[in-house]
Amino acid sequence: MSTTSNAPKKNGIVEWIDYRLPIFTFMNHELREYPTPKNLNYWWNFGSLAGIVLVVMILSGIFLAMNYTAHVDYAFVSVERIMRDVNYGWLLRYIHMNGASMFFLVVYIHIFRGLYYGSYKPPREILWWLGLVILILMMATAFLGYVLPWGQMSFWGATVITNLFSAIPLVGEPIVTWLWGGFSVDNPTLNRFFSLHYLLPFVIVGVVMLHLVALHTHGSNNPLGIDTKKNPKDSIPFHPYYTVKDMFGLGVFLVIYAGFVFFAPNFFGEPVNYVPANPLQTPSEIVPEWYLLPFYAILRSVPDKLAGVIAMFGAIFILFLLPWLDSSKVRSATFRPIYKQLFWIFLADCLVLGWCGAQHPEGAPLLIGRLATAYYFLHFIVLLPLVSKFEKPRPLPESISTPVLKTEKA
């Protein structure tokens, strides 16, 4: 144990390959030696967790697709055949179904961690953008996948969401017809949705790779939000410290995930989606899956059709501008007393929006939804630029290793 480097033991074959294709050097560099801030807390677990959930989703999806039939007459029955007749089919489907919710839960926590600790700030703007692209692709994939079982909510969700595009002036109707491949959501729609649902996850994998390249270029942010390159004592090798920490986090996550899969598999689901799609009858309530509810609430808060659609998409796209809307040089909310309050209010606002999205859009929920929508944009367009300009941040420590300068009150 007197080796000074963290390099793996080499043998002839490894060296032969590595000389020609330096894959082992690369892995050693990026997964073992990769210098990581030593003060990352458990909120930093959620990135690798999301990657693992993506793999689980792709794997379970591939095996489900082997038994799924993308045809309006057979889709519902083929899913039920998976549940009843295919060996462990119920397990694969529940893994996939609950995996979608877990994926969003993990990714949302990952995003809010980034918001709290300013992980979107220079030089990580493109890293942030790539993450947002992944989020958008995830939403598209989740929506497409939700249509496949061809239950009532599948059908009417597809109808409502595709109809959003009819709000586009002049070309709206032709675009919707083009999306459907017909004059309503029907067999051609189901077929192309299945095709795209199978494709998009691999696009996500590609963007995740870019996300990692961007991450490893400047390294992880950390709870103090300071640069760790200056002091070599601030960094530790990724392996074994963070591999073992990520493994522990994964274990805890899997217990929760398994709890849903085995004991409450339909907790996140809608009962009405166990009724086969009926194009002549809309269910009494159309609600998207929970992870889309805040955006659904924004859509319904605006009385004008086109403006509602713009607001909904704007709510996502405004996040791309975040690195410039928030111009504060200090990254971590730990040292930003006012921004820290704003962060919690914003998180609460998103939860309120999620609640509103699940209610009938009338009376108090509609009013609350409108206020929450207004606040959502106010946060980004007005509050953040002002706060980042006038807020007086607390003094930053020199490095992780040096004792903090300020007196801790918490």
Next chain:
Amino acid sequence: MSESAHASATHGHPGHGEGETRRDFLALAATAFAGAGAACALWPFIDSMNPAADTLALSTTDVDISPIAEGMRVTVKWRGRPVFIDHRTKKQIDEARAVNISELRDPAKDEDRAQKAEWLVMVGVCTHLGCIPLGQKQGDPTGDFGGWFCPCHGSHYDTSGRIRKGPAPLNLPVPPYKFLTDTSVSIG
């Protein structure tokens, strides 16, 4: 301890002495757990590709053989594959039983292949590469031995469905079947 640990931490290999054994044990145990868990988790995925319960439930086919006259051969579907049912003539049975089985590539007595001498029941899939041999229809080539002839690569089967010539290694397989009555066979 703390000093050495600190020094080694910056080198990426912390832990010395008695602490190291414990850590190595824990590392081993944790890796073993994770590895065993991952291996077990693969099984449902693999098993999902095995025949499903509804597929297995359809694996029995009942056939009414009363309309099959002597000398006639019919094909029925069992598990998605053709099953040849041959109502053999006396001549065909005698030919099949006259063969010296020690000369056969895949030695089998005709008595063991047919539960009732006049009825031959076989899976009609060539044991070479899975083509369906000819010989079921009137006018089909029946090969050099009066049984079946596979057009893909020229395998010849005799009137007991045994391989006699050509590349196929084995006789046409006999599926599990039983006579429910004199005129009804249950295959599978």
Next chain:
Amino acid sequence: MSINLRRALLPALGLFAVVASAPAFAAGGEITIPKQSWSFQGPLGTYDRAALQRGFQIYKEVCSACHAMSLVSYRNLTALGFSDAEVKAIAASVEVQDKEPNDQGEYVMRPGRAADHFKSPFANEQASRAANNGAYPPDLSLITKARVGGADYVYALLTGYKPAPAGMTMPDGMNYNEYFLGHLIGMAAPLSDGAVTYADNTPTTVPQLAKDVTTFLTWAAEPEMEQRKRLGVKVVLFLLLMTGVIFAWKRKVWKDLH
């Protein structure tokens, strides 16, 4: 700092879970479904085999006159405790149309086989509506999964028939049900005391019948439930153990670090 954050975010996550489950409650409206106790509830719950068999008897003798159950096959009934021979006999008691034409090109009727799906009472939805005063008796294969409230709702509906409140005019062919959305239901009360004759000595009161048939319907919707929970207990125990060992390892690795 991070402790602060943790303390603050945990309740937020809890709220998130509540928000997520909100739509499930929203659809129930002002009607509250009373909770029943079931043999199959909880992480270790199993189906009561005797209740399943009695429930199947009710389905066969009462419900199946109007309601299809097309996702369930006769062969599945072995899970209720029936032997292969009994299942064969149950299947053979109905005549079904063969899916493949015979040599004359005609689709003939034949006795049912274990591999067949439950025979539907009507050829299609239109025929079903025509025979049922325009109402469509839903397929019961997934009914406890397809209704908010699940088994409790089905039980409540079956036992919820009451005389209409004074002043409420009942349209022709409609019945009053306390737990049906809007209270007007096309289905007449399907169960009555002694509606079936049980082979065992179980009383045939409406609550008992409703309980038995609901147990059967829950099994029909989730035949994998027992296997799922059994496997789940093993998986969760394994994961807890694994996570514990990894945590010890993690502590050991990080202990040396300042």
